[in-house]
Amino acid sequence: MNASTHSQAAGPAAGKTLFEKVWEQHEVVPETVDTPAVLYIDLHLVHEVTSPQAFSLLRAEGLKVRRLDRTLATMDHSTPTDPDEVFGRIPIKVESAARQVRELEKNARDFGVELLGLDSDQRGIVHIIGPEQGATQPGKTIVCGDSHTATHGAFGALAFGIGTTEVGHVLATQCLLQRRPKTMAVEVGGRLPAGVTAKDLILAIIGKIGVGGGTGYVIEYRGSAIEALSMDERMTVCNMSIEAGARAGMVAPDATTFTYLKGRRMAPQGAEWDRAVARWQRLRTDPGARFDKVVPFDAHMIEPMITYGTNPGMVVPITGSVPVRDNDAVHAKALAYMGLSGGERLIGKPIQVVFVGSCTNGRLSDLQLAASVLQGRKVAKGVRALIVPGSQQIKREAEALGLAKIFTDAGAEWRESGCSMCLGMNGDLVDKGQYSVSTSNRNFEGRQGIGARTLLVSPATAAAAAITGRVTDPRDFLAPSPSVVNA
Amino acid sequence: MQQAIRKIQSRTVVMPSTNIDTDQIIPARFLTTTTKEGLGKQLFADWRYDAGGAPKPDFILNQPAAAGCQVLIAGRNFGCGSSREHAPWALLDYGFKAVISTEIADIFRSNSLKNGLLPIVVDEATHGWLLSNPGSEITVDLETNAVTLPTGVAVKFEVEAFARFCLLNGIDELGYLLKQSEAIARHEQRHA
Ligand code: SF4
Numbered sequence: 280m281n282a283s284t285h286s287q288a289a290g291p292a293a294g295k296t297l298f299e300k301v302w303e304q305h306e307v308v309p310e311t312v313d314t315p316a317v318l319y320i321d322l323h324l325v326h327e328v329t330s331p332q333a334f335s336l337l338r339a340e341g342l343k344v345r346r347l348d349r350t351l352a353t354m355d356h357s358t359p360t361d362p363d364e365v366f367g368r369i370p371i372k373v374e375s376a377a378r379q380v381r382e383l384e385k386n387a388r389d390f391g392v393e394l395l396g397l398d399s400d401q402r403g404i405v406h407i408i409g410p411e412q413g414a415t416q417p418g419k420t421i422v423c424g425d426s427h428t429a430t431h432g433a434f435g436a437l438a439f440g441i442g443t444t445e446v447g448h449v450l451a452t453q454c455l456l457q458r459r460p461k462t463m464a465v466e467v468g469g470r471l472p473a474g475v476t477a478k479d480l481i482l483a484i485i486g487k488i489g490v491g492g493g494t495g496y497v498i499e500y501r502g503s504a505i506e507a508l509s510m511d512e513r514m515t516v517c518n519m520s521i522e523a524g525a526r527a528g529m530v531a532p533d534a535t536t537f538t539y540l541k542g543r544r545m546a547p548q549g550a551e552w553d554r555a556v557a558r559w560q561r562l563r564t565d566p567g568a569r570f571d572k573v574v575p576f577d578a579h580m581i582e583p584m585i586t587y588g589t590n591p592g593m594v595v596p597i598t599g600s601v602p603v604r605d606n607d608a609v610h611a612k613a614l615a616y617m618g619l620s621g622g623e624r625l626i627g628k629p630i631q632v633v634f635v636g637s638c639t640n641g642r643l644s645d646l647q648l649a650a651s652v653l654q655g656r657k658v659a660k661g662v663r664a665l666i667v668p669g670s671q672q673i674k675r676e677a678e679a680l681g682l683a684k685i686f687t688d689a690g691a692e693w694r695e696s697g698c699s700m701c702l703g704m705n706g707d708l709v710d711k712g713q714y715s716v717s718t719s720n721r722n723f724e725g726r727q728g729i730g731a732r733t734l735l736v737s738p739a740t741a742a743a744a745a746i747t748g749r750v751t752d753p754r755d756f757l758a759p760s761p762s763v764v765n766a
Numbered sequence: 767m768q769q770a771i772r773k774i775q776s777r778t779v780v781m782p783s784t785n786i787d788t789d790q791i792i793p794a795r796f797l798t799t800t801t802k803e804g805l806g807k808q809l810f811a812d813w814r815y816d817a818g819g820a821p822k823p824d825f826i827l828n829q830p831a832a833a834g835c836q837v838l839i840a841g842r843n844f845g846c847g848s849s850r851e852h853a854p855w856a857l858l859d860y861g862f863k864a865v866i867s868t869e870i871a872d873i874f875r876s877n878s879l880k881n882g883l884l885p886i887v888v889d890e891a892t893h894g895w896l897l898s899n900p901g902s903e904i905t906v907d908l909e910t911n912a913v914t915l916p917t918g919v920a921v922k923f924e925v926e927a928f929a930r931f932c933l934l935n936g937i938d939e940l941g942y943l944l945k946q947s948e949a950i951a952r953h954e955q956r957h958a
Contacts, residue, residue, distance in 0.1 A: 307953040308946060314928045317946050319953050329850065331800035340940070345950075357798050375798035382800050426849040426873060442851035442877035444939075452943040454950055458926060490785055491843035491869050524846060526872050590785050590846075609784050609841070704794040711817075723789040723847060725812045 294565020297531050298462050298497045301437040301562065305420045307454055315456040321419040323449045324405045325352035325392065327383040328704075329424025333447035334386040342451045344390045349453060351414060352387050353395040354380055355404045357704050360667055360694035364706075365397055373706050390450075403670020403696045406430040406638040410514065411672055413543025417532035417559040422449060427638050427720065428527075429520040433513035434540070435532035435562045437497070440521065460526060461571040463496040464564075467504035469578040474754040476648070477512035478640055478718065478737035480504070481519045482584035482594045488574060490592040493525030496572065499564060500530050504578035510539040511644040518639045519720050522591040531563045583753055585625055586722045586735040588613035593722075597740060597752050600624045616724055617732050618712070625734075625750045632715035633664040633691075633745040634727070635738050637701040640718035641669030643676050645738040650682040652742035652756045653689045659748030664691035665707065667699040691745065703728040716744040770936035771882055773907045774863045776836035779826055780900035786840055787847035788874060792856045794848075805852055806859030827860075831901050836863040839896045843867070845874025845885075854878040864906045866913065868893045879929040880939065888913060892921045908934060 295303075302318070310316035330352070337343070344350055357376035363369045371377035380397065387394035395402040401412065406427050409415040417435035422428060424446045431438035445455055465484060471477075498520050500513075508516065513530045520528030530536075537556055540546045547555040582596035593613060595602065603621035604610040614620060619628075635641075635649045646668060658664045666686045668674040674696055677683050683693050700707040701719035703726065709715040711730030718741050719726075722733035736744070739753035746756070796808040814825050821828040838857070844867040845853060854877050857865065864884040875885040884906060888896070895915065896902065905914040908930060912920040925933075932939055 304957075307949050312927060313931070315926070317943065317949065319950070319957075328797050332802055332851075335801070336940075342944075373798070379798045379800060424849060424851075426847065440849035440873055442849055442873060442880065444851060444877065444880040448940055448943055451940060452947070452950060453954075454943055454946065456928065456939055456943065490846055491871070494843070494869060494872055521847075521873075524843065524871060590787065592785075608782070612783065702789075702794040704797055721787075721789065721847065723787045725793050726789050729793075729812060729817070 294568040296462050296564045296568045296570060297435060297499055297529055297562055298437065299568070301418055301420065301435075302459060304418065305437070310459060315458045318420060318455050318457045320422050320449050320453055320455060321349060322409070322414055322421045323350045323453075324409055324421065324423035324428070325350060325446070326356055326405045326423070326425065327354050327358070327379045328356040329443045330386065330446055331379065331382050332443045333424070333450060334390065336447040337390070337450055340451075344392060344450045345453045347391050347393070350392050350450065351395070351409070352383060352392050353402050353405050353408055354383060354397060355696070356698045356702065358397065358697045359706050360697045360699045361706070362695050365695045373704070376705060400671050400675070403672065404638045404641060404698055406518065407641060407669035407673070410434065410510070410539075411543070411670055413540055413546030416540065416546065416555070417536060418562050422455065426521040427518050429525070430514050430518040430638055432517040432520070432527050432529040433510060434536055435529060435559065437527055437529065439526040461496045463493060463498045463525070463572040463574065464570040465498050465500050465574050465576060467500065467502040467576045467578050469504055470507060471504055471578045471581060474739065474757045475581050475583055476737040476739060477508055477515040479581055479584045480578065481516045482586070482591065482735065483581045484576060485519060485523045485591050486584070486594040487576070488523050490522060490590045491524045493520065493523035496525050497527040497529065498523070498525045499570070500528060501564070502576070505530055506533065509644065510535060511642045514642070515639055519591065522720060532559045583737060583740050585740065585750065586733070587617060587619055587625060589616055589722055589724050591720065591722060591735060594735070595625070597625060597750070626752060628714065628750040629748060630716050630734070630744050630750060631662060631713040632709050633658075633662060633741050634667070634700040634715060634717040634719065635741050636665070636667030636669065636699050637719040638669060638698075639720040640738050641667060641673070641696075643673050645718065646673070646677050646682050647680075649738040649742040650685045652739055652753065653691070653745065654685050656689055656746050658690040658745045662745055662748045664689070664745040665694065665700055666691050667694045668696045670696045689745070700727055702726055703731070709733070716741050716750065769882065771863070771884070771933045772909050773905065774836055774884070775903070775905045776863070777834070777901050777903050778837045778839050778896060779832045779835045780839045780897055781826060782841045782897050784841035785843045785846055788845060788850050788853040789847055791845070791853040792850065797850060797852055799852070802855045804859065805856035806861065809856040809860045834861070836861060837904060837906060838862050838865045839900070840865055840867045842869045844870050846871040849873045849877070851877045851881070854881045854883045858883050866893070866896060879926070879933065882933060884908065884925070886913065886923045888921055888923055
């Protein structure tokens with residue numbers, strides 16, 4: 280630290296934020312008043328739902344994919360999770376989904392794009408396989424036609440979702456036209472209490488800043504509580520940045536990041552690894568760098584969280600009640616859809632479906648957490664519990680560790696990887712009016728099926744609900760001794 | 767190649783809900799299409815049709831007043847949620863040419879501009895007036911960057927300069943990017 284005192288005017292230029300460093304390294308052409316920046320993209324992830332029209336555009340214009348080595352495709356969204364359908368023993372039941380899967384196979388073949396296809400043992404949810412393969416690395420720009428691309432920001436990458444037209448732009452030019460977003464620091468001090476997960480943390484953050492609070496910003500999550508998180512947990516946090524309206528979320532890379540990446544298939548190897556780490560270590564926000572907005576947060580105060588409404592910002596601590604808001608039409612409409620009333624306590628509410636999975640909570644540590652609750656217990660009668668690993672690799676690991684057996688012994692369904700019940704387009708659906716306690720990221724009307732009522736929670740809370748058939752405080756099952764009955 | 771857009775003159779349809787997400791604009795089960803056409807039929811499908819597929823009479827788009835309207839006035843934070851470009855495709859295919867709100871989600875806004883749907887952000891007061899006067903005949907003029915209300919009041923709006931230039935001239939951004947190929951190649955060499 281330089282201890283000398285400079286006057287303001289003569290002082291050194293203010294430092295840079297992590298975001299600014301990554302952004303500036305990727306400006307092919309800087310922005311002007313009249314034109315956005317041309318931003319270079321290091322890694323483009325492609326999936327079956329948002330790519331067909333982009334490949335059609337390339338065909339129509341007679342264009343090729345500029346950098347096949349920076350493009351990686353997989354199938355996850357409309358892909359079934361029933362092994363018979365996945366491995367072709369029976370046809371894919373949702374016929375339009377089957378068409379889309381075949382279309383991506385054809386596009387990948389025609390254009391030469393690497394595809395981790397239906398039968399690949401490295402296939403999985405696009406935001407899970409990027410990190411798993413080591414393709415996601417600090418300092419990279421990463422895009423995908425999917426809003427949860429923010430997940431990859433956990434590695435100190437600048438990662439954001441794009442539309443299909445932009446998918447076409449990146450395929451053809453490896454670049455995007457972008458205006459520089461504003462920066463927000465979410466500073467989380469303290470430590471998360473026992474039984475409180477990264478999912479609860481991000482739900483609490485969204486509850487505080489609101490579903491539009493991050494619009495126009497890239498968030499950097501900082502502070503002692505963030506530094507203490509594992510990579511899986513950091514991914515859970517960054518994943519839901521978009522639910523606050525932010526395009527991207529980032530965490531500065533550190534020893535936790537490097538340990539995670541070392542030795543992965545697509546990570547740098549040998550001497551190149553050492554050079555990469557040296558480079559990555561510089562990717563931290565400098566002291567004195569300025570954010571456009573700073574939001575402080577205290578991790579000690581956070582409890583297990585649960586949503587009660589129809590967007591992720593409608594969230595309360597699990598011990599709380601549905602808020603009462605008179606003369607608020609939006610609130611009233613959400614509660615009518617959810618079949619809840621203001622003032623109602625959530626604990627004890629009967630539920631019918633439990634879903635553990637998705638790019639938010641479908642990683643191995645999430646399954647381990649759910650298994651620790653379900654071990655030696657049974658899924659309640661009348662409850663359907665669906666547990667879906669985020670990738671085929673996670674599936675194998677979970678089976679090797681005996682987690683899959685814990686789930687099936689408990690009476691839960693164990694599937695092939697995919698987005699599954701996170702969104703109702705692959706055949707895994709919640710029925711109309713049913714309550715679904717889900718580890719996914721969106722509780723929008725109809726997201727899990729027409730009329731489905733989604734309660735977003737952590738894997739621990741989901742597993743606890745599976746056992747009791749009701750909304751349950753997970754700490755009752757995680758605590759070393761059973762907690763005293765609530766007065 | 768897109769058609770140039772200059773001026774839209776139309777009555778308004780009002781949907782005052784805040785945070786209308788892209789899952790409402792077009793539910794996920796319709797995303798298995800591999801083209802852009804025909805999505806207008808599924809626009810707001812779960813609000814518009816009952817379980818049997820019959821139009822729900824109380825939904826605004828099923829009312830006679832909505833016929834032919836090209837401007838949608840929506841509550842704050844319109845278009846949040848997924849990055850699906852199917853959302854602006856569906857709005858355009860239905861016949862909308864502009865959406866007006868006090869806040870429009872990032873990815874939706876960028877997707878809209880690339881397809882010729884104008885995402886217009888106005889101040890609270892103007893928004894309040896538009897919400898409480900459904901069916902008003904208004905003008906959205908991209909050349910003057912102004913929304914003109916029937917009262918004669920003209921309200922300025924901003925559209926990102928380059929997107930505006932492309933829309934006014936029917937230029938598509940891919941063509942512009944392709945022209946940068948030398949700069950892109952230089953960047954690739956520097957960072958190889
Ligand atoms: S798991 Fe859900 S949120 Fe994640 S990529 Fe799949 S559909 Fe999107």
